[in-house]
Amino acid sequence: MNQWEVVIGIETHAQLATVSKIFSGASTAFGAEPNTQACAVDLALPGVLPVLNRQAVECAIRFGLAIGAHVAPKSVFARKNYFYPDLPKGYQISQMDLPVVVGGQIALQVGQGDKAYEKVVNLTRAHLEEDAGKSLHEDFHGKSGIDLNRAGTPLLEIVTEPDMRSSDEAVAYARALHALVRWIGICDGNMQEGSFRCDANVSVRPKGQAEFGTRREIKNLNSFRFLKEAIDFEVQWQINEIEEGRKIQQATVLFDPDSGETRMMRSKEDAHDYRYFPDPDLLPLIIDEAWMARVRSELPELPQQKRERFVGELGLSVYDAAMLTASQEISEYFESTVAVAGEASAKPCANWVMVDLAGRLNKDGVDIAAAAVSPQQLGGLILRIADNTISNNIAKKVFEALWLGEGATADEVIEKQGLKQITDSAAIESLVDEVLAANAANVAEFKAGKEKAFNALVGQVMKAAKGKANPQQVNDLLKKKLAE
């Protein structure tokens, strides 16, 4: 394994969040009864013609601008010809020689903690195309059913350079892309419904070798876990093949999530000749400067810009900034929290969102959109930590209480449950005195040089204060008394 380098490129089909289809007026809503969202154009009746949906084009422009790509002033739709029952026209309208988006980059964070590193993945292109329908092979007594609701749904096919060197990088890329397309509002990212599906081109080569190995393409991976498992299996399979003296043949393979294995679908020899040619029913797609400028002006602040601002203006680490921009929902939650708690508390806000909130969401298995504590509540809580009303430990209790709906605000919970921190020195001093008097043994151990005994004494004071004593004051007073 160590002498092999893995090379991965990814093609993603992102379903564009348009109201109607890319070349017809039929709805794109998911889940309707079969063939109720297929009009004459989708059914490819004789004589019908495609008309391009400008909303789909805007999605492509948004994407191109978001990744710093070249948005082509002129691109061309082409026909990809093949026969299949769920492809009503006998060809798919796609883009071949002149795609709408060329180049661009996506920066991503791979790994966690100390092992985290930044990686830039270069994109080859992104092009507009229509989806096919669906073949249904069950419940038809030996026949197949065809549902054309999905036929003509707009897709953006996003193709990377072979830039990734591990399944972790591939997954990090897929996650970053997934976050981005949702961020800019061009795709709902629903992977179960097939709105975001990845094909991975995988090859291996001996480390140091300049040429790429022969690749195999794993089709239609619709979860990040499958993406990782499929690549890991495929890489090991290819290495085994080569080490056992066999050559890799270019092929398209499918991943079976049940067995965790990839299986050959077709070899290069069976590859279709798609007979691409420019679609004579559609004029070249012209995108002028004015259109681009308008779309640019409507773009939200992008993850990369936000990351730079979080680091530059809020003093967060690059890693934290990356985590907090993993999705627009997280970044919005974080920024709303900071808006209440104040920029001086940006770092604690980041920690609360990334650790406590994330942990709680995880425990309940819910999404940040369904968080039971609002950013306003969390910001209010952090304010009370900052002004020493409560300690960090008590704050965790208050957070849990807020989560369970035991109060509308941190202040209410603190008040109702009497969690206000004891900062009155006289009160703390009397608690310290009581503890010292009652724990002579610990005092003796401390004086004999056992540092641990000090912690035991702090614990005793906090216990006596029911956790509410200001920890710093307890520390200071204990030290002072023990030194007497």
Next chain:
Amino acid sequence: MIHKSLKQLSQALAAKEISSVELSTLFLDRIERLNPEINAFVTVDREKTLKMAAAADARIAAGSAGPLTGIPIAQKDIFCAEGWRTTCGSKILANFVAPYDATVIEKMHRDAGMVSLGKTNMDEFAMGSSNETSFFGPVKNPWDRARVPGGSSGGSAAAIAARLAPAATGTDTGGSIRQPAALCNLTGLKPTYGVVSRYGMIAYASSLDQGGPMGASAEDCALLLNTMAGFDPRDSTSLERPAEDYARDLDKPLAGLRIGLPKEFFGEGCDAAVMAAVQDAIAEYRRLGASTVEVSLPNSHLSVPAYYVIAPAEASSNLSRFDGVRYGYRAPDYGNLDDMYMKTRAQGFGDEVKRRIMIGAYVLSHGYYDAYYLQAQRIRRLIANDFVAAFESCDVILGPTSPTTAFKLGEKSADPVQMYLSDIYTIAVNLAGLPGMALPCGFAGGLPVGLQLIGNYFDEARLLNVAHRYQQATDWHQRRPEGIE
């Protein structure tokens, strides 16, 4: 009544000399009597026709009639018409009833209130120059029933020539309006590409197909084009231009008109008798005040080969939807899916269609695309440029429509290349996207000869003017085949 012009019919309807129901019945009766021999119509539906006629009469009575309301017309069976069987001359669509209206159908019937007499025979998927490739059998030329009417709009042409309809629609991909018009002594116009919507017109070669009018005169064609033309948001290649009245310049004098005579159209390859009639027409135009100038279309000899790459390429893809899955013919017995596709298409398509699908698939396939398809596209540009240069020194271009008069049924059907050369003068016009017309200019051996006029882009009104003035000075277009009274 059956020989009246559209304008005269319109006046007769307005003056209540005849109702649309009576007029339509007159033509339906003629169809019933003559069509079994001529085979111009593949679908007639008396009930539907008379219902439309009654609706037109109501419109006329209500005073909301347009200039063509109530006038019957024959529709080429390439236009989808809701509730009408729409076959495109093919077995594969022999059972297909269209669930929607083509834009042309909508404009002519719903908007203009014209009455459909039925659907006319045609070469299968408009692939042919003789109407012999139709699944529904060949059409007979009313001028000589042993001869072809031309194609692919042969049914429309024969219907008008035999006065089974006062006028008809056609479509023209390489000459399919003009050549049958020429062979049947009619006037036909192929508009500039993009003037008439292609929505609902079953595609043969999308970048070349264009619908247009066929009739007894330029005036009839102008009135028909007024109802057919116009921007259609459902056709991305439709041109967004202000509406125009194509009849506005019909009577304009021709003094000062510069007629370009391409030397390539006056060389070898054309029957001497056809050429003599064309020369007579040139002399007539000079008498009408026009001047002539020699022009050159140096790449026109490449138009047939370029066409027979581009058109089949597009057709091979356009016809992929006829796969037996959703509508149309499906082979009765088959094994797996591939077997179903192969049997359905092998049984559903005729030889000429299969020939063009195979040529098209070949020229688009990996390794041949550059040598054939791209090369043909380059030639196409050269041909268009030739016309641009020619129009610098002339207003219209004139020549023969077809190198021969109507040929005998079966004479060329065994030799595709001979058949393809029948369109040698018309194809370049489609490749360039220009408007072109055919109009009667005499007879050779008792058979009609058609003159061709080619205009600059969007010069339909001028072409119609040039044709109309000629028809004011001659009576070729009023000659009738024997037995058609």
